[in-house]
Amino acid sequence: MSTTGTTEAAAPAPVRQRRRLDRRWAGLALLLAAAVYAPFQLVPFHVFQLTMVLVYAVALLGLNLLVGHAGQISLGHGAFFAVGAYASAVLLDRWDLPYPLTLPVAAAVAFLLGLALGVPAMRLRGLYLALVTLAIAIFLVPLLKRFEELTGGSMGLTLAKPQPPAWSGLAEDQWLYFLTLAVAVAAFLLAASLLRSRVGRALHAVRDNEIAAEVMGVRLSFYKTLAFAWSAMYAGAAGCVYTWVIGFVSPDSFTVNLSITMLAGLVVGGLGSLAGPVLGALFVMFVPSIAQDVNDAAPGVIFGLLIIVVMYVAPTGLAGLAGRLTRKIPRKE
Amino acid sequence: MSADLVVEDLTAGYGDAQVLHGLRLTVREGEVCAILGPNGAGKTTLLRALSGMVRTRGTIRLGDAALTGRPPDAVARLGVAHVPEGRGTFMPLTVEENLRLGAYVRRGPDVETDLERVYAYFPVLRKRLKQAAGSLSGGEQQMLALGRALMLRPRLLLLDEPSLGLAPIVTRELFGIVRTINEEERTTVVVVEQNAHLALGVAQQAHVLETGRIVLSGTAAQIQADEQVARSYLGYRV
Numbered sequence: 162m163s164t165t166g167t168t169e170a171a172a173p174a175p176v177r178q179r180r181r182l183d184r185r186w187a188g189l190a191l192l193l194a195a196a197v198y199a200p201f202q203l204v205p206f207h208v209f210q211l212t213m214v215l216v217y218a219v220a221l222l223g224l225n226l227l228v229g230h231a232g233q234i235s236l237g238h239g240a241f242f243a244v245g246a247y248a249s250a251v252l253l254d255r256w257d258l259p260y261p262l263t264l265p266v267a268a269a270v271a272f273l274l275g276l277a278l279g280v281p282a283m284r285l286r287g288l289y290l291a292l293v294t295l296a297i298a299i300f301l302v303p304l305l306k307r308f309e310e311l312t313g314g315s316m317g318l319t320l321a322k323p324q325p326p327a328w329s330g331l332a333e334d335q336w337l338y339f340l341t342l343a344v345a346v347a348a349f350l351l352a353a354s355l356l357r358s359r360v361g362r363a364l365h366a367v368r369d370n371e372i373a374a375e376v377m378g379v380r381l382s383f384y385k386t387l388a389f390a391w392s393a394m395y396a397g398a399a400g401c402v403y404t405w406v407i408g409f410v411s412p413d414s415f416t417v418n419l420s421i422t423m424l425a426g427l428v429v430g431g432l433g434s435l436a437g438p439v440l441g442a443l444f445v446m447f448v449p450s451i452a453q454d455v456n457d458a459a460p461g462v463i464f465g466l467l468i469i470v471v472m473y474v475a476p477t478g479l480a481g482l483a484g485r486l487t488r489k490i491p492r493k494e
Numbered sequence: 495m496s497a498d499l500v501v502e503d504l505t506a507g508y509g510d511a512q513v514l515h516g517l518r519l520t521v522r523e524g525e526v527c528a529i530l531g532p533n534g535a536g537k538t539t540l541l542r543a544l545s546g547m548v549r550t551r552g553t554i555r556l557g558d559a560a561l562t563g564r565p566p567d568a569v570a571r572l573g574v575a576h577v578p579e580g581r582g583t584f585m586p587l588t589v590e591e592n593l594r595l596g597a598y599v600r601r602g603p604d605v606e607t608d609l610e611r612v613y614a615y616f617p618v619l620r621k622r623l624k625q626a627a628g629s630l631s632g633g634e635q636q637m638l639a640l641g642r643a644l645m646l647r648p649r650l651l652l653l654d655e656p657s658l659g660l661a662p663i664v665t666r667e668l669f670g671i672v673r674t675i676n677e678e679e680r681t682t683v684v685v686v687e688q689n690a691h692l693a694l695g696v697a698q699q700a701h702v703l704e705t706g707r708i709v710l711s712g713t714a715a716q717i718q719a720d721e722q723v724a725r726s727y728l729g730y731r732v
């Protein structure tokens with residue numbers, strides 16, 4: 162993005178910064194245009210795959226707030242995804258709620274649960290925190306099975322998918338795609354504005370130097386817990402959209418593997434950048450099935466090897482690698 | 495109303511290990527107090543106790559406010575800015591973000607005014623605004639740390655070895671600025687420093703700490719004249 166050439170060095174700092182921002186917004190607008198255009202060019206199955214990438218991107222945006230920006234760890238993100246998915250499913254199944262209303266409810270439920278679990282969990286650090294969040298992932302989903310009345314037990318719940326309104330002229334897969342895209346764009350803008358605010362700076366301070374943050378008046382436990390609750394909220398929203406798109410939830414959809422894959426995907430995509438979650442979502446969506454294709458007997462091994470290769474080639478994740486490559490181009494002019 | 499720093503019967507430590515054994519000192523509002531002492535004496539621990547980072551007993555008062563037992567963020571809100579040992583720079587953040595974080599406990603438009611004030615003290619920071627703080631030189635980082643502390647508009651400024659790792663000329667410049675800040679803003683300062691000459695140059699009062707006890711107190715001039723101190727801490731000239 163930024164060049165180190167002499168022309169830019171000569172420009173006064175505010176101009177240089179404006180130019181960089183302009184270019185950034187131009188890139189985002191282009192990406193959005195491509196995203197709007199894509200479903201009219203792809204076959205329904207590929208539209209569905211793209212939709213799922215967006216669903217995971219929303220979840221990873223939240224995980225990134227916690228891991229990339231607040232410097233904490235969670236191996237239980239999939240559990241909050243499941244909570245959002247089930248909240249939405251139960252609301253649709255039981256109370257026939259109009260589906261747009263399930264989104265704020267699912268997000269709120271996940272947020273509150275994140276807050277409740279975050280208060281004790283965020284007193285811990287590092288490996289202890291990883292273990293406790295892993296425990297959340299292990300226990301929460303089987304717990305859902307217990308409330309058979311509501312959740313359909315191990316059979317799960319099957320739901321009607323949101324249908325495109327007649328005025329739109331869209332097919333079902335396209336409509337679901339655009340719903341998801343709208344949620345993803347909103348989630349992205351919310352995260353971006355959050356991170357630019359005083360709160361975002363406080364999160365970064367907690368991540369970079371706890372002691373210095375504390376003596377400047379930043380309350381560590383408050384921000385860690387808040388970041389955990391936000392990440393849960395994002396996962397909940399993503400889970401809710403998942404239910405709309407798939408039309409089915411069961412405990413088997415949300416195994417511990419999902420949580421681990423999400424964290425791995427985010428790290429591979431790139432921590433602490435806004436592009437990381439999108440790249441990570443591609444990883445979560447495609448790499449497990451690629452691994453399955455390469456070696457049916459041991460997909461875990463292939464999966465693990467792929468992670469090692471990526472981390473070796475791009476220690477700051479794919480977003481960091483992309484950043485390095487784009488920065489190299491102008492230098493050669 | 496005076497805002498003297500009053501410390502009485504202060505003990506502090508880590509876990510079971512007690513490091514400070516009953517300190518008593520007063521720093522009058524607007525004065526600079528130097529803390530001298532050998533490595534491991536407990537100087538850093540004293541500053542940590544003042545800003546609530548370690549478990550303490552006894553009394554710490556700043557004006558009317560009792561600081562004892564408050565967590566660090568609450569102490570910061572009472573106007574105590576601590577530049578920790580090792581500067582506490584947020585390396586990946588930009589210089590400007592670091593400075594704005596200094597004003598975290600305050601809000602409002604006067605943050606911009608204060609940024610200008612910090613740039614006036616440290617013109618070099620203005621040139622580096624959008625640069626990652628981790629890419630600054632050691633001296634620049636120390637200036638950033640001091641500038642960030644000023645953003646809090648502190649009533650009490652705690653400095654832990656600001657000269658550490660800096661060239662003598664940079665150190666002298668830094669102490670010059672500390673003196674200016676103290677004179678212009680009437681900020682009370684407690685400075686821990688190995689470079690006793692410089693510290694005694696700006697301080698009105700000084701205390702010598704050894705193994706968690708104050709072994710000598712006096713005006714800066716008295717301490718400077720003390721033979722024992724001269725042998726231990728003033729053995730070299732800058």
Ligand SMILES: Nc1ncnc2c1ncn2[C@@H]1O[C@H](COP(=O)(O)OP(=O)(O)OP(=O)(O)O)[C@@H](O)[C@H]1O
Nearest residue numbers: 508511513531532533534535536537538539540579
């Ligand atoms: N985090 C800690 N946990 C346990 N003990 C500590 C900790 N920090 C310091 N100590 C102990 O407290 C004592 C005083 O340490 P302190 O850092 O206050 O000394 P100091 O006077 O600042 O020394 P220096 O001049 O080397 O910086 C030392 O014996 C040290 O081992």
Ligand SMILES: [Mg+2]
Nearest residue numbers: 537538539579
């Ligand atoms: Mg020390």
